[in-house]
Amino acid sequence: MQWEVVIGLEIHVQLSTKSKIFSGASTAYGAEPNTQACTVDLGLPGVLPVFNGEALKKSVMFGLAVGAQINERSVFDRKNYFYPDSPKAYQISQLYYPIVGEGHIEIDLEDGSQKRVGVTRAHMEEDAGKSLHTSFLNQTGIDLNRAGTPLLEIVSEPDMRSAKEAVAYMRKIHSIVRYLGVSDGNMQEGSFRCDANVSLRPKGQEEFGTRAELKNINSFRFVEKAINVEIERQMDILESGGTVTQETRLYDSEKNETRSMRSKEEANDYRYFPDPDLLPIVISAEEIEAIRQTLPELPDAKCERYMDELGLSEKDAKALTVDRDMADYYEKVQQAIDDAKMAANWMLGDVSAMNNKNGLEFKDCPVNADQLIGLLKRIKDNTISGKIAKEVFEAMYSGEGDADAIIDKKGLKQITDTGAIESIIDEVIANNPGQVAEFQSGKDKLIGFFVGQVMKASKGKANPGQVNQLLMQKLKK
Amino acid sequence: MHNKTITELSAGLEAGDFSSVELTQTYLDRIHSLDKQVNSFITVTPEIALEQAKNADAQRAAGNAGLLNGIPLAQKDIFCTKGVRTSCGSKMLDPFVSPYDATTITKFNDSGAVMLGKTNMDEFAMGSSNETSWYGTVKNPWNQETVPGGSSGGSAAAVAARLAPASTGTDTGGSIRQPASFCGITGLKPTYGRVSRYGMIAFASSLDQAGPMTRTAEDAALMLNVMAGHDLRDSTSVDEAVPDYTANLNDSLEGLKVGLPKEFFSEGLNDDVAKVIESAVKEYEKMGAVIKEISLPTSNLAVPTYYIIAPSECSSNLSRMDGVRFGHRCEDPKDLNDLYIRSRGEGFGPEVKRRILVGTYALSEGFYDAYYVKAQKTRRLITNDFNQAFDDVDVIMGPAAPSTAFKIGELTDDPITMYLSDIYTIAVNLAGLPGMSIPAGFVNNMPVGLQLIGKHFAESKLLNVAHQFQKETDWHLKAPESFK
Numbered sequence: 036m037q038w039e040v041v042i043g044l045e046i047h048v049q050l051s052t053k054s055k056i057f058s059g060a061s062t063a064y065g066a067e068p069n070t071q072a073c074t075v076d077l078g079l080p081g082v083l084p085v086f087n088g089e090a091l092k093k094s095v096m097f098g099l100a101v102g103a104q105i106n107e108r109s110v111f112d113r114k115n116y117f118y119p120d121s122p123k124a125y126q127i128s129q130l131y132y133p134i135v136g137e138g139h140i141e142i143d144l145e146d147g148s149q150k151r152v153g154v155t156r157a158h159m160e161e162d163a164g165k166s167l168h169t170s171f172l173n174q175t176g177i178d179l180n181r182a183g184t185p186l187l188e189i190v191s192e193p194d195m196r197s198a199k200e201a202v203a204y205m206r207k208i209h210s211i212v213r214y215l216g217v218s219d220g221n222m223q224e225g226s227f228r229c230d231a232n233v234s235l236r237p238k239g240q241e242e243f244g245t246r247a248e249l250k251n252i253n254s255f256r257f258v259e260k261a262i263n264v265e266i267e268r269q270m271d272i273l274e275s276g277g278t279v280t281q282e283t284r285l286y287d288s289e290k291n292e293t294r295s296m297r298s299k300e301e302a303n304d305y306r307y308f309p310d311p312d313l314l315p316i317v318i319s320a321e322e323i324e325a326i327r328q329t330l331p332e333l334p335d336a337k338c339e340r341y342m343d344e345l346g347l348s349e350k351d352a353k354a355l356t357v358d359r360d361m362a363d364y365y366e367k368v369q370q371a372i373d374d375a376k377m378a379a380n381w382m383l384g385d386v387s388a389m390n391n392k393n394g395l396e397f398k399d400c401p402v403n404a405d406q407l408i409g410l411l412k413r414i415k416d417n418t419i420s421g422k423i424a425k426e427v428f429e430a431m432y433s434g435e436g437d438a439d440a441i442i443d444k445k446g447l448k449q450i451t452d453t454g455a456i457e458s459i460i461d462e463v464i465a466n467n468p469g470q471v472a473e474f475q476s477g478k479d480k481l482i483g484f485f486v487g488q489v490m491k492a493s494k495g496k497a498n499p500g501q502v503n504q505l506l507m508q509k510l511k512k
Numbered sequence: 513m514h515n516k517t518i519t520e521l522s523a524g525l526e527a528g529d530f531s532s533v534e535l536t537q538t539y540l541d542r543i544h545s546l547d548k549q550v551n552s553f554i555t556v557t558p559e560i561a562l563e564q565a566k567n568a569d570a571q572r573a574a575g576n577a578g579l580l581n582g583i584p585l586a587q588k589d590i591f592c593t594k595g596v597r598t599s600c601g602s603k604m605l606d607p608f609v610s611p612y613d614a615t616t617i618t619k620f621n622d623s624g625a626v627m628l629g630k631t632n633m634d635e636f637a638m639g640s641s642n643e644t645s646w647y648g649t650v651k652n653p654w655n656q657e658t659v660p661g662g663s664s665g666g667s668a669a670a671v672a673a674r675l676a677p678a679s680t681g682t683d684t685g686g687s688i689r690q691p692a693s694f695c696g697i698t699g700l701k702p703t704y705g706r707v708s709r710y711g712m713i714a715f716a717s718s719l720d721q722a723g724p725m726t727r728t729a730e731d732a733a734l735m736l737n738v739m740a741g742h743d744l745r746d747s748t749s750v751d752e753a754v755p756d757y758t759a760n761l762n763d764s765l766e767g768l769k770v771g772l773p774k775e776f777f778s779e780g781l782n783d784d785v786a787k788v789i790e791s792a793v794k795e796y797e798k799m800g801a802v803i804k805e806i807s808l809p810t811s812n813l814a815v816p817t818y819y820i821i822a823p824s825e826c827s828s829n830l831s832r833m834d835g836v837r838f839g840h841r842c843e844d845p846k847d848l849n850d851l852y853i854r855s856r857g858e859g860f861g862p863e864v865k866r867r868i869l870v871g872t873y874a875l876s877e878g879f880y881d882a883y884y885v886k887a888q889k890t891r892r893l894i895t896n897d898f899n900q901a902f903d904d905v906d907v908i909m910g911p912a913a914p915s916t917a918f919k920i921g922e923l924t925d926d927p928i929t930m931y932l933s934d935i936y937t938i939a940v941n942l943a944g945l946p947g948m949s950i951p952a953g954f955v956n957n958m959p960v961g962l963q964l965i966g967k968h969f970a971e972s973k974l975l976n977v978a979h980q981f982q983k984e985t986d987w988h989l990k991a992p993e994s995f996k
Contacts, residue, residue, distance in 0.1 A: 074611065074612050077837060078832045078837070079592075079610070079611070079612070079832075079837075079838065080592065080598070080600070080605065080608065080610075080713045080714075080832070080833075080838075080839075081591075081592045081598075081610075081614060081710065081711040081712055081713045081714065082710070082711070083709060083710050083745060083746050083747065083748075084747070085744065085745060085746075085747055086747065113828050115827075115828050115831060115875070117831065117834060117852055119834075119836050119848065122832065122836075122837065123831065123832045124828075124831030124832050124834055125828055125831060177836070177837075304876055304877045306827075306828070306872065306875035306876060306877075306880075307875075307880075308824060308828070308875050308880070308884055311716075311717035311718035311748070311825055312714075312717050312747065312748065313747055313748075314747055314748065
C-alpha cells in the first residue's frame with residue numbers, strides 16, 4: 036500500500052520580554068534555581084496575575100507577519116492540571132479566543148518549488164517551571180525560574196507531507212520570529228520547541244489516520260529524525276494490519292526511537308474556563324495598524340529585493356536572508372563596498388565556511404561586518420589580491436586584528452610597482468630559457484607556468500593583472 | 513470605651529482622652545477574657561498590635577494622624593498578613609505564614625490602624641454558618657447556641673461582642689451581609705472591583721469582594737475610604753475615582769425611590785423577619801422616601817447559578833493547595849499522587865471538598881456548556897434584571913437573610929437549606945452590585961438585618977441611606993447582654 040504522511044506542528048516560541056507574562060520577575064536564562072520566581076510565580080495564596088503588554092505586542096507582530104487575522108478581543112483561559120512544576124495547578128493559556136487567527140507561510144521544498152502551509156492559530160500562554168530529578172536523593176527539586184515565561188504557541192494546519200517539509204516549516208517560523216525580534220529562538224535554552232502530530236493514511240484517502248503527538252523536540256535535526264522514526268513505526272503497524280493508537284509519545288534522541296508517554300484514555304481533562312482574574316485582552320484596529328508599521332522587512336521580501344535590486348541569484352539571495360543576523364551583516368558589507376556580488380561571495384564562501392567549521396551562528400562570528408569591510412576594501416583598491424585576502428581573513432578570524440594591521444605585520448601588501456615586478460619577471464625569464472623558447476615557438480599555455488613562477492617568487496604579493504600584462508610584453512619580445 | 517464607634521474613638525484619641533496603646537490593650541484584654549465564649553479569633557497578635565499602637569501614638573504626636581490612626585481592627589483570616597499565620601479557616605493553611613501583605617492590609621497599615629488579630633471564618637469562606645472552620649464554630653454573641661452566619665462569622669461576632677470596634681470581611685455570596693444581619697452589625701459589600709483582591713485568598717474570583725464590618729454606617733464609610741481604590745496588582749480592580757464616603761452621609765432622603773422586589777417577600781421568608789423589614793421600610797417612608805414594588809423575575813436563578821460559578825472557580829483556585837510549596841503536607845508521601853491525595857484529603861474539610869467536586873464536575877469536558885456556560889448566561893439575565901430595576905429606583909431594599917441566626921448544627925446535614933440562607937444576597941454578587949446589611953430590629957432577641965442594594969459604585973448613596981436610618985433608630989447601638 037502507498038501511504039501518505041500527514042504532519043502538523045505546534046511550536047512554542049518564548050517571547051523575548053524582559054519580565055514574565057503575568058509578573059515582574061525577570062525572564063533571564065540561567066539564574067540560580069528559584070531566584071527569579073516572585074510570589075506570583077510561586078502561586079502563593081492570594082496572588083493575582085497582571086498581564087505584560089509587551090507579550091501582546093510581540094504576538095501581534097507575529098500574527099501580522101504570517102498574514103493572520105488579529106483578534107481584537109482575546110481571552111485567557113485556565114488549563115487545569117496537577118504537576119509540581121505548575122505552581123497554581125493551572126496554566127494560563129488561550130483556548131477559546133486566541134490572539135492570532137488563521138494565517139500562512141510559504142516554505143521552500145527541495146526541488147526548488149514553494150508550498151503554502153497554513154497557520155491555524157497562535158495563542159499566548161505561560162511556561163511551567165522545571166522538575167529536577169537528579170541530585171536530590173530520591174526527591175524531586177522544583178525550579179520555578181521559568182514558570183510564567185511568556186510563550187506564543189503557533190499551531191499549524193496538518194499541511195506537511197514529510198519530515199523535510201516539517202523542518203522547512205519550522206525553519207521558516209524560526210527565521211520569522213528572529214527577524215521580528217519577538218524571540219531569540221535559542222533552541223538550547225528552550226526558547227523554540229516543537230510538538231509534532233504525525234499520522235499516516237492510504238494515498239488518496241481524504242480522512243486522516245490516527246495520530247501520535249511527539250512532545251518537546253528541541254532541534255531541527257531531531258524533528259526530522261523523530262518524525263522519520265515515527266513514520267516507520269506507524270507504517271510497520273499499519274503494514275502488518277494493526278492500528279495506531281492515539282497517544283502522546285516522547286522522542287529519545289540517544290536511542291533514536293519514540294516511546295509512549297500516555298494514551299488518549301489517560302489524557303487529562305483540562306477543564307478549561309476563562310480566567311476570572313484577568314480581563315479580556317482588547318486591542319483596537321488602530322493599535323494593530325501601529326504595530327504593523329513597526330514590522331521589519333521579512334525574509335521573503337528581502338530575498339526578492341536582493342534579486343531585483345542587487346542582481347543576486349535566487350540561491351544566493353535565499354541563503355543570505357534565512358538568518359536575520361546574516362542579512363543585516365550582508366547589507367552593511369554590501370553598502371560599504373558597493374559590490375553586491377563580491378559581498379555575497381565572501382559571506383556565502385569564506386565567512387560561512389569558517390562559521391560552519393567552528394559551529395558558530397552569524398551573530399557569534401568573530402569577524403564583524405566592519406572588519407570584513409576593511410578587508411574587502413583592500414582587495415578593491417589592489418592592496419592585496421583575492422588569494423592573499425583569504426589568508427588575511429583566516430588571521431582575522433583567529434583574532435589577530437584588523438585587515439590593515441595584519442597586512443602590515445605580515446608584509447602582505449601587493450607589489451604594484453612596475454619596476455619591481457619587471458625585475459622579478461626578468462629573473463624568471465633568465466632562469467627558464469627552455470620554457471621561454473617553447474612559449475615563443477607557440478606553446479601559449481605556458482603563460483600559466485610563468486605567472487605561477489612570478490607569483491611564487493613574489494610570495495603571492497605581485498598584482499596578478501600587472502604580472503600577466505608585463506609577462507606578455509616581455510615574452511613576446 | 514469598648515462601646516464606642518470608630519468615629520468616637522478617633523475623636524477620643526485626638527482629644528488625648530486615651531492613647532492607642534491604652535485602647536489597644538483594652539481590646540486585647542477583652543479578647544483574652546471573652547473570646548472563649550464566641551471563638552471569633554483564629555490568631556490574636558498582641559505584639560504586633562501594641563507595636564502598631566505605639567507607632568500610631570507617635571505619629572499622632574507628630575501631628576499627622578488620619579481618622580483610622582490608632583484604631584484597633586480585626587482582620588478576616590483570608591487576608592495575607594506578612595509574618596502572621598494566614599489560615600483561611602483551614603487545616604490546609606494552618607502552617608502557612610504569609611511572606612507578604614494583602615493590599616487591604618497594606619492600606620490599613622499605612623493609615624495607622626492597629627491589627628488585633630485574624631478572625632475566624634468558614635473554611636476558605638465556604639459556608640453560611642462558620643461551622644466549616646477548622647478552628648471550630650464561632651458562636652453568635654446574641655445567643656451562643658446559634659451561629660453567627662458566615663463566612664465572615666468571626667469578624668461579625670468580634671464586632672458584635674465588642675472585641676473590636678470594626679473588622680474586615682469578604683463577601684462572595686453574602687458572607688459580609690448575612691453574618692452582619694445575624695449578629696446585628698453594619699456590613700458593606702462594595703461593588704465588584706472597588707476593593708483590591710490582591711492578597712485576599714481567592715474563593716470565587718469573579719464574585720469575591722472585601723468590605724468593612726462595623727457598628728455604624730459612618731464607621732463603614734471611614735473604613736471604605738481606606739480600602740477602596742484601583743490596584744495595579746489586581747486587573748479586576750476598577751480604575752474609578754474614590755470619593756470621600758463620609759461626604760454624603762447627611763444628604764436628605766426626601767424623594768428617594770426605594771424598590772421592594774416582590775420575589776424577596778414571598779415563600780421562604782420568616783413572617784417575623786418580614787414584619788421587621790416592613791417596619792424598617794415604614795421608617796424610610798417617614799423620612800420622605802417613595803416606596804415602590806418592583807420585580808426581579810430571575811431571582812430564582814441566583815442560587816443555582818451561583819452554585820455552578822462559585823464551585824467552578826474555587827475548584828481551580830484551590831488547586832494550588834497541593835502540599836508542594838506551602839501549607840499542609842501529609843506524612844511520608846509514597847509518590848506524587850499520594851502526596852496530592854493525602855495532603856488535600858487531610859487538609860480540606862467536607863464542605864470545601866463538596867464544592868471542589870461540584871466545580872470539577874461542572875467544568876468537565878462534555879458538561880462545560882451545559883453548566884458553566886449556561887450559568888454565565890443566567891448570570892447575565894440576573895444582572896439585566898437589576899439594571900432594569902435601577903432605571904426606576906435609587907435603592908433596592910429587602911431582608912438580608914430569610915431568618916434570624918439558626919441553631920448550631922441545625923443545617924449541617926442539609927446543605928441545600930443552608931445554601932438558601934443566602935438567597936437574598938447571592939444575586940447581588942452575581943451582578944457585581946454594592947450591598948449592605950444594617951440592623952433593623954429583633955425577633956426573639958435575635959437581630960434582623962435590612963439589606964440595601966445600590967447601583968454600581970453607588971456606595972456613597974447606600975451609606976447615606978444607612979446613616980439616615982441609624983440617625984432615626986437605635987438598633988445598631990444594642991449590645992448582646994454578656995458583652996455590654
